Amino acid sequence: xxxxxxxxxxxxxxxxxxxxxxxxxxxxxxxxxxxxxxxxxxxxxxxxxxxxxxxxxxxxxxxxxxxxxxxx
Numbered sequence: 423x424x425x426x427x428x429x430x431x432x433x434x435x436x437x438x439x440x441x442x443x444x445x446x447x448x449x450x451x452x453x454x455x456x457x458x459x460x461x462x463x464x465x466x467x468x469x470x471x472x473x474x475x476x477x478x479x480x481x482x483x484x485x486x487x488x489x490x491x492x493x494x
Contacts, residue, residue: 442463445462446463446471446474447478449462450475450478450479450482451478451479456468456475459475
């Protein structure tokens with residue numbers, strides 16, 4: 423990984439943490455449960471996962487509200 427990064431100036435800006443964040447974001451965007459993502463990331467609390475990633479997908483809030491409306 424380091425050898426590849428050293429050769430590419432664009433990749434030098436990408437950190438391992440960025441891969442981790444992208445991985446979690448993609449899982450959530452695909453509808454994976456936050457609890458599963460929490461466990462994969464090793465977060466001690468689901469709150470950490472939700473606080474870190476929920477702002478990325480505001481449309482999910484509308485989807486949830488629509489589902490709740492359907493239940494009522």
